[in-house]
Structure formats: structure tokens, C-alpha cells
Amino acid sequence: MAAMVSLRDVSKVYEGASGPVRAVDGVSLEIERGDVFGVIGYSGAGKSTLVRLVNGLETASSGEILVDGTPVTGRSERHLRDVRARIGFIFQQFNLFSSRTVAANIGYPLRVARWSKADREKRVAELLDFVGLTDKARQYPEQLSGGQKQRVGIARALATSPSLLLADEATSALDPETTRDVLDLLRRVNKELGVTIVVITHEMSVVSYLCHKVAVMEHGKVVESGNVYDLFAAPRQEVTRRFIGTALHDLPRPDVLARLRARHPGRLVTVAVRESSAPVLDGALRAAPGVHATVVFGGITEVGSRPLGSLTYALSGDDPQIDALLATLRRHAEVIEHDPRDEVSA
Amino acid sequence: MTAGSNDLWPLLWQSLGETLYMVSFALLFGGVAGLLLGLALYTTRAGGLFAHRGVNAVLNVLVNIVRPIPFIIFLTAIQPLTIAVSGTSYGPRSMIFPMSLMATFATSRLVEQNLVSLDPGVVEAARAMGAGRMRIIATVIVPEALGPLILGYTFLFVGIVDMSAMGSAVSSGGLGSFAIQYGYNRFNYVVTWVTVAVIVVLVQLGQLLGNTLARRVLRR
Numbered sequence: 001m002a003a004m005v006s007l008r009d010v011s012k013v014y015e016g017a018s019g020p021v022r023a024v025d026g027v028s029l030e031i032e033r034g035d036v037f038g039v040i041g042y043s044g045a046g047k048s049t050l051v052r053l054v055n056g057l058e059t060a061s062s063g064e065i066l067v068d069g070t071p072v073t074g075r076s077e078r079h080l081r082d083v084r085a086r087i088g089f090i091f092q093q094f095n096l097f098s099s100r101t102v103a104a105n106i107g108y109p110l111r112v113a114r115w116s117k118a119d120r121e122k123r124v125a126e127l128l129d130f131v132g133l134t135d136k137a138r139q140y141p142e143q144l145s146g147g148q149k150q151r152v153g154i155a156r157a158l159a160t161s162p163s164l165l166l167a168d169e170a171t172s173a174l175d176p177e178t179t180r181d182v183l184d185l186l187r188r189v190n191k192e193l194g195v196t197i198v199v200i201t202h203e204m205s206v207v208s209y210l211c212h213k214v215a216v217m218e219h220g221k222v223v224e225s226g227n228v229y230d231l232f233a234a235p236r237q238e239v240t241r242r243f244i245g246t247a248l249h250d251l252p253r254p255d256v257l258a259r260l261r262a263r264h265p266g267r268l269v270t271v272a273v274r275e276s277s278a279p280v281l282d283g284a285l286r287a288a289p290g291v292h293a294t295v296v297f298g299g300i301t302e303v304g305s306r307p308l309g310s311l312t313y314a315l316s317g318d319d320p321q322i323d324a325l326l327a328t329l330r331r332h333a334e335v336i337e338h339d340p341r342d343e344v345s346a
Numbered sequence: 347m348t349a350g351s352n353d354l355w356p357l358l359w360q361s362l363g364e365t366l367y368m369v370s371f372a373l374l375f376g377g378v379a380g381l382l383l384g385l386a387l388y389t390t391r392a393g394g395l396f397a398h399r400g401v402n403a404v405l406n407v408l409v410n411i412v413r414p415i416p417f418i419i420f421l422t423a424i425q426p427l428t429i430a431v432s433g434t435s436y437g438p439r440s441m442i443f444p445m446s447l448m449a450t451f452a453t454s455r456l457v458e459q460n461l462v463s464l465d466p467g468v469v470e471a472a473r474a475m476g477a478g479r480m481r482i483i484a485t486v487i488v489p490e491a492l493g494p495l496i497l498g499y500t501f502l503f504v505g506i507v508d509m510s511a512m513g514s515a516v517s518s519g520g521l522g523s524f525a526i527q528y529g530y531n532r533f534n535y536v537v538t539w540v541t542v543a544v545i546v547v548l549v550q551l552g553q554l555l556g557n558t559l560a561r562r563v564l565r566r
Binding site for chain 2: 112
């Protein structure tokens with residue numbers, strides 16, 4: 001079966017004040033049907049432009065884009081309207097029509113699609129129920145909270161039952177708790193309605209909570225992509241590592257290490273916790289003769305519903321016994337020993 | 347209020363009627379044409395729905411040339427055209443064409459300025475739903491900016507009342523001519539002041555109506 005979205009060597013060049021700007025630079029991606037696909041990058045990395053190329057709000061300078069097997073590139077405005085009508089889009093700033101009620105906002109795309117009044121009313125009622133805002137139907141957007149506005153945005157984007165939903169920084173204007181609600185709603189959209197979702201974000205926590213696959217963008221290029229868990233477990237690019245650091249906070253920074261060393265006399269080691277290593281770590285540590293291990297730093301979280309993180313231990317005991325323990329641990333997990341003097345570890 | 351043995355009240359009411367006639371038609375024609383021209387200015391801007399640098403530049407120059415011309419001069423300058431269009435060079439009817447034309451240019455800038463402050467996100471949202479450009483103009487751009495537009499048109503109404511008074515230069519009739527002819531020319535300040543009072547009441551009523559409508563549209 002063809003991919004839901006397929007990008008082949010897609011570029012978008014703008015004429016900037018100081019010469020051409022390559023906002024998107026030779027991107028190739030395949031987004032499978034039913035996936036929740038994250039695109040993460042710092043602002044200016046080209047991710048918002050990329051997602052606007054997919055539904056034809058922006059026109060690619062070169063390359064080929066297929067949505068559900070239909071080419072988007074090289075189409076007339078009239079044809080692009082049909083493409084767009086079959087793709088839902090939600091925005092960071094919600095972009096609700098302030099002159100229309102909640103119900104009329106959700107009904108707008110149905111008007112565009114020439115649904116009858118009776119059909120529109122029925123569908124709007126279903127959508128209001130799905131996003132839990134039935135009691136807000138007659139209210140205007142300014143009467144809603146940020147989270148409620150985004151729920152309306154999602155309902156409006158889903159009105160014509162699209163098989164693809166594009167979310168451009170959909171939670172970036174929301175507080176953490178509301179963010180979680182909206183992400184849960186998007187999960188339901190994916191699981192219950194089977195909608196493929198492309199999530200544009202600069203927050204790795206959004207990716208780890210929601211996405212199955214992720215592409216990391218920098219300077220208009222996709223620098224790394226793959227399964228979310230694998231990418232978190234073994235990032236290859238520096239930018240990816242920085243993003244993961246913002247989501248996990250599990251690795252001690254140098255200043256944290258210095259304080260840990262002042263507090264704990266033993267040897268400091270950080271052990272990576274993965275789905276495969278998690279069950280064996282405790283046993284190995286407890287069974288080690290003559291070694292006392294104390295957890296002093298770290299964190300384990302769920303990425304794609306699987307455990308991931310790292311723990312830093314202070315180990316006290318005789319050196320040969322500690323070395324034996326480390327050898328055992330290294331068979332199951334990545335282990336880093338933090339040494340007070342760099343020349344010793346070298 | 348008298349001048350010699352004549353009672354001027356009937357003449358004042360007749361003049362008010364003429365002013366209302368001139369103002370309402372100019373507001374209607376100039377308002378509609380100005381909305382269209384303003385939409386053209388807005389949508390042909392860079393990044394607009396019909397972005398077109400050439401068309402936008404031509405429209406801008408056109409508006410900038412006409413708008414600064416003092417209306418009393420504009421009125422006399424286009425008189426041949428006015429005669430061709432309305433078949434007469436004097437009386438209230440002769441004022442409707444030049445007033446509508448000037449109002450069109452004034453309105454276009456007002457409309458453009460109100461639309462520029464519109465959040466481009468709502469237009470993008472409508473585009474993302476597959477709405478056509480004309481539909482977006484009619485169902486998103488105009489409704490979303492309706493409150494400020496009504497206030498803009500209220501402001502325009504005051505300007506059009508002002509324009510109608512310039513007609514005294516071409517014997518148009520209306521309150522302006524009345525005040526000049528029976529007040530100023532006859533050294534009768536009472537006539538002028540009463541006329542001013544009538545115009546003030548007229549403008550206040552217009553402003554009140556505009557404010558009320560705008561408040562209802564903006565729901566505050």
C-alpha cells in the first residue's frame with residue numbers, strides 16, 4: 001500500500017533580502033498510513049514550510065510530493081483546493097473565525113464542501129461530542145480557553161473526515177496540562193479514527209508522548225529520522241541529543257556531577273535504562289558482592305510507551321569488585337564511568 | 347428664523363432633505379465601490395490572495411493621486427464628466443457622481459487599513475480547508491473585519507456630509523448651500539448657526555447608529 005505522504009527530494013527556495021533562502025532543502029520522507037509522525041526542529045529549521053508544502057499552501061520549488069498517491073506538486077490552484085479539502089490542518093494560534101460560533105467554525109469546511117444544512121448540523125454535533133464541547137456550540141471563540149479553542153480547531157480540521165491531519169505546533173501556545181489534554185485527543189484521533197497525523201513541534205516531550213516516528217530538521221534538511229524509541233535510545237546527531245536532553249533531563253551535567261562527587265565518596269557511573277536492560281539492572285546491582293550502590297541522579301520515562309532513561313549510581317567497595325560489577329552491567333547496558341580526572345579515563 | 351418677510355424653516359428642511367439625498371447615495375455607491383477597491387488593494391498586496399505587484403502599484407498610485415485633491419477643486423475639475431454621467435451640472439443630483447467617486451477612493455484606504463490588521467491566520471485556515479479565494483473574501487475577510495469596517499464607514503459618513511457642503515460652490519442645494527446663501531451672504535449668523543446645529547445632530551445620529559452596529563457585531 002502506498003505511503004500516506006511521500007516526499008522525494010523536495011526543496012523550497014524563497015527570494016530573501018540577501019539572496020535565496022533554502023527553507024526546505026532536499027527533503028525525502030515516507031509517512032505510512034496510520035502513523036503519528038513527528039517533525040522536530042528549532043524555529044527556522046523549515047518544518048512549518050515543509051508541512052505547508054504537503055497540503056499545497058506553499059508550492060515546492062523542486063521535488064515531488066504525493067499525498068495518498070495523488071501528486072500535490074505542479075497542480076493548479078483549483079486542484080490544490082480539492083487536495084487541501086481532504087487534509088485537516090491545525091494551527092499553533094488556532095486560527096478560529098471570531099465572527100462565527102463554535103458550531104459555525106466546525107461547520108465551515110462542510111459549507112465549503114457543499115454539505116446540506118441537515119447533514120452539516122448532524123456532523124457538527126458528532127464532532128462537538130467527540131472533542132467534548134457540546135455545551136459550547138453557541139459560544140464564540142473568545143469565550144473559550146486555549147485548550148478549548150484547540151479542540152474546536154481539531155474538530156474543524158476533522159469535519160470532512162480527512163485521512164491525514166497536519167498539526168503545526170498545535171500545543172506550543174498551551175500550558176503543560178492543557179498540552180497533555182490536546183495530545184490525548186490527538187492520540188484518540190489516530191487510534192479511534194485511524195487518521196494519519198504529522199506533528200510539527202519544537203518540543204521533544206510532544207514527540208516522545210505522541211509520535212511513532214520522527215524526523216529531526218536543521219537548516220532545511222532532515223538530519224536524522226526513524227522510530228522514536230530507537231532515536232531516543234541511540235541518537236546520532238548532536239541536535240537530536242540536545243532535543244532528547246530537553247525531554248529526559250536524565251544525564252547529569254558537569255556542574256551536577258561536581259556536586260554529586262562532593263556528596264558521595266564512591267565511583268560515579270551512569271547506566272542507560274532501556275526496555276531490554278531495565279529488568280536485569282537491579283538484580284546485577286543487588287547480587288554484586290562487597291559493592292554498595294546508591295542511586296544519586298537520573299530518570300526513566302516512557303517513549304512510545306516503552307521505558308527509556310538513565311540512572312547514575314555512586315558505587316562504594318573494593319575496586320576489583322566494582323570493576324567486576326561494571327563488566328556485568330556492560331553486557332546488558334551502556335555504562336559511562338565519570339572520572340574526576342580526565343587523564344585516568346583516557 | 348426669518349430673512350426679511352420669508353420664513354426660512356421650510357427651506358431649511360428642504361435643504362436637509364437634499365443633504366440626506368446626496369449623502370445617502372454617495373455613501374451607498376462610494377461605500378460599495380470603495381469596499382471593492384479596498385479589497386483589491388488588500389488582496390493584491392505581497393502575500394495576499396491575489397498578490398500582484400503591478401496591479402497593486404497601479405491601484406496605489408491611482409488612490410494616492412486622487413485622494414489628496416481638495417474636494418471643492420475635484421468637484422469643479424471633473425464637471426464635464428459629471429455632466430456626461432448625470433446629465434446636469436447643478437442641483438443635488440449633480441453631486442452624487444463626484445461625491446461617490448471621491449468617497450470610493452477615501453473608503454478604499456479605510457477598508458485596506460482595516461483589513462491589513464486582520465490576522466492572516468484565519469485566511470490561511472480557510473485556504474487550508476479548500477475554500478476558494480472569492481469565497482474567502484466574502485465569508486472570512488469581510489465578516490472577520492466587519493466591526494472595524496462599520497466604524498470606518500461611520501467615519502466616512504461624517505466626511506461625506508462634509509463633502510456635500512462643498513456643493514455650495516456649484517449650486518448643489520443642501521444644508522451647505524443654504525448656510526452660505528441665507529446665512530453667510532446675508533450676514534445672518536443665526537441662520538448659519540441653526541444650520542450647524544442641524545448638521546451636528548445629523549452627524550451625531552449617524553455616529554450613534556454606527557457605534558451601535560459595531561458594538562453588536564463585536565459583541566461588546
